[in-house]
Amino acid sequence: MPNSSVKDEKMYQELRKQGDSKEKAARISNAAASRGRGKVGAKGGKSGSYDDWKVGDLRKRAAELDIGGRSKMSKDELVKALRDH
Template structure:
């Protein structure tokens, strides 16, 4: 793994940088990683894990549902994407 450069520092708004980096390495977006790591810092990692999300994995969504979510996030080219491409774009 390459050394972390100073310009890649998540900044002072991230309260648990170690968890943030781990989530980013696992493919979470910057905002999602920051939200989860900050929630964990405010309570505990175990409690945040128990709360979890209510949504099914993207693989369980229909193409229409994925396209709707992509529309909400202004993903470009969404109308011509396959299900796998939509999932990949939504996870960025």
């Protein structure tokens, strides 16, 4: 069933099939619909890998995104939670 808040339903469904979270898929598909797929694709890939971050920095980012249970997560768990968000 289409979600009225998603502006590019086809892209949203493709992202969900790839394993992206609902929030991430909606964020990407809406950005692509408003700015164009080329601009959204060109924007990605510029930040460093979460694997290079310190645990404290990962927890701070997880707090910004309101990821629950972050204080007890290992570095690998934090990286996975941030990537899946």
